[in-house]
Amino acid sequence: MPERPMPDSRNDAPTAESPVEEHMPQQTRSEASDHALSFEQFKAQVLEDFRLACESREASVLGRKEVLTGKAKFGIFGDGKEIPQLALARYFQPGDYKTGYYRDQTFMLATGVSTVQQFFAQLYADPDEGADPFSHGRQMNAHFASAFLDEQGRWLDLRERANVAADASPTGSQMPRSVGLALASKVYRNRIGAENGIAEENNFSRSGNEVCVVTIGDASTSEGVFWESINAAGVQRIPLAVFVWDDGYGISVPIEYQTTKGSISEALAGMQAGEDGRGLDIYRVKAWDYAACCEVFEQGLQRCRETHIPALFHVQECTQPQGHSTSGSHERYKSKERLAWEQEYDGLAKMRAWMLEHGLAAEQELDTIAAEAKRSAKTAQKAALDALQNRVRDERDRALGALDRLAMESPQAETVRKLRESLGKLREPTRRDVISTLRRALHESIGEQGQARKDLRRMLNGFDAANDERYHSHLHSQSPANALAVDVVPADFGSEPALKNGFEVLNACFRANMERDPSIVAFGEDLGKIGDVNQGFAGLQEVFGEERVFDTGIREATIMGQGLGMAMRGLRPIAEIQYLDYLIYGLQPLTDDVATLQYRTKGQQKAPVIVRTRGHRLEGIWHTGSPIGMILGSLRGMHVCVPRNMVQAAGMYNALLRSDEPALVIECLNGYRLKEKLPVNVGEFTVPLGQVEVLQEGEDLTLVTYGSCVRVAQEAMARLSAKDISVELIDFQTLLPFDLDGRIAASLQKTNRLLILDEDVPGGASAYILREV
Secondary structure (H helix, E strand, C coil): CCCCCCCCCCCCCCCCCCCHHHHCCHHHHCCCCCCCCCHHHHHHHHHHHHHHHHHHHHHHHHHHHHHHCCCCCCCCCCCCCHHHHHHHHHCCCCCCEEECCCCCHHHHHHHCCCCHHHHHHHHCCCCCCCCCCCCCCCCCCCCCCCCCECCCCCECCHHHCCEECCCCCCCCCHHHHHHHHHHHHHHHHHHECCCCCECCCCCCCCCCCCCEEEEEEHHHHHCHHHHHHHHHHHHHCCCEEEEEECCCEECCEEHHHCCHHHCHHHHCHHHECCCCCCCEEEEEEECCCHHHHHHHHHHHHHHHHHHCCCEEEEEECCCCCCCCCCCCCHHHCCCHHHHHHHHHCCHHHHHHHHHHHCCCCCHHHHHHHHHHHHHHHHHHHHHHHHHHHHHHHHHHHHHHHHHHHHHHHCCCHHHHHHHHHHHHHCCCCCHHHHHHHHHHHHHHCCCCCCHHHHHHHHHHHHHHHHHHHHHHCCCCCCCCCCHHHCCCCCCCCCCCCCEEEHHHHHHHHHHHHHHHCCCEEEEECCCCCCCCCCCCCCCHHHHHCCCCEEECCCCHHHHHHHHHHHHHCCCEEEEECCCHHHHHHHHHHHHHHHCCHHHHCCCCCCCCCEEEEEECCCCCCCCCCCCHHHHHHHCECEEEECCCCHHHHHHHHHHHCCCCCCEEEEEECCCCCCEEECCCCCCCCCCCCCCCEEEECCCCEEEEECCCHHHHHHHHHHHHHHCCCCEEEEECCEEECCCCCCHHHHHHHHHCCEEECCCCCCCCHHHHHHHHC
């Protein structure tokens, strides 16, 4: 492997040798500004940034020690990225959005999204209320999120907050959603105050004058979703600011193996925006140059905010003092020369030298600040660990008392006492230790009927209930607007129902909903001008405009990310995947992000995007396939609807658009030109999710199926009827959730025979259905 050369220490932006006044923020230098800072105020801000940098660095060092000593499972930290993140935080405004990278702890501390104690609570996976407000112990460390919702699942006013969309671990996964978060600002800017538009007082935007900041490591720019997202941002001209932290490696693999020309900014040079504003603004700055970072970020973010021209900030020469993570040491793959360079160009050392050179502080003052930062980080770390351990010790003490009482009445007293003694000796017990000991005690006392055993059983049930809330809640919305709580409104066909093509039924449904709710937007390949390949949106762009019904490029991952991000900002997107097979290209944002969002934030964020597609043609594997098993295994946390016709599909859309949950709706590809009765209340009636429909009563056989297979089953049943075979046909309508009322089991009690008809591969959907039944 070739050795990575030493980085070029020259900087395209102004350097630290320039006078300090040149790098004070524009608002500082401008005498006309109402918010102008004096030099002393600027100095105080710089000293506070240095303190935060030192505190964040110490948190990284302590965090690594906590993992290596076994107190935490795994750690990944932001050491080496402190200086540019402090500069970024300075120009991140209330109402802006951030999504990104699991090394952004310094940014979170600087914006007030996180405290050091909360950072450590997440490292220890503390699930208890208030400890880890980002994921409540459900994600590994440095995965941040801010609350978008109140405890009832209602939107907060996001215009005055530092908004952080919940981080996800898969590399590059922040990119697709960032497109949607930024696109929402464009929608709000163009539609606020317009006829049939969005009211100025909405909670989500200040007339579109916010940016979405997305951060990513340089190696992850090799991911396809990065390139797709960059292209989508440039095409759509949205206020997306991409910050690439470039430390020269992807774990151990140097940048020369990752990126053309060894530089993401050079590789993207052809996308540099021209005078017409088409493309990206591209900036380069050195990570250790605090003054240059402040100047470049201030000017670049302001231009992005005002013009909605996306920007890429290539932050070069980051260091990584502790290596990639706690899984290994960077001494294994970095030369002594490289390690020596990283020490010399460490951001804290360079910022310190810059401050001393320009008289912003004295040596002793900086020593005092650094020492105090180390103490405060240690205090916060200890407080986080003590808080968790004290709660567990209290639970352990309760368990010890229960074991004492059991030992007094159980014939297995000696065994129970040994269990009690073993649990009592643990200096740092875990909840697992407590619960497993109680379970063993119950097992040893099987058959006993004493009160102490009953009390111990109740205690264990209480622990189980608490853990159920800690770890199993909020896979779906628990708000009053959840999809299962939507009122059931029957379809009204009137006395003389009109017969319409299936696509016309959908078209009428979408039109009625878009008239009712101005936050609904719809987009996809060929959906705008021609109204999608099957005409479900035909003519609706002319009615509602290109801001609400529009085309996209062939880019399924960012179509899904676009829907996700817009839904997180209060819009109601219908994101179309042209055919079900193509969902594979967009599966990653759905399975890793949409489906898990409510769970991993414990209900603090939601993204009620509706993914619309079509399948079930049963004619081959391309454009007509039906990978249902894959979907069922990947999209837990979303609803999966499989309507048999377009009237059923319309009822499902009506229900979903009144709920606050995400869903996938798979329309029947061969049903768009079949005639159906058009409900009078086509935009109002609802099909309840999770409830099957018995289409025909029978005595001999229970046949369950869905989608286009319903018509296949009905044709077969006509033949069986001639042979006096009575079939009970059940359409279960939704795969997720599935038959919540147990109607299929009730049918089986009558027929004692079950036939599952589906179109997936053997062992796919049918295996899931059989298990559920």
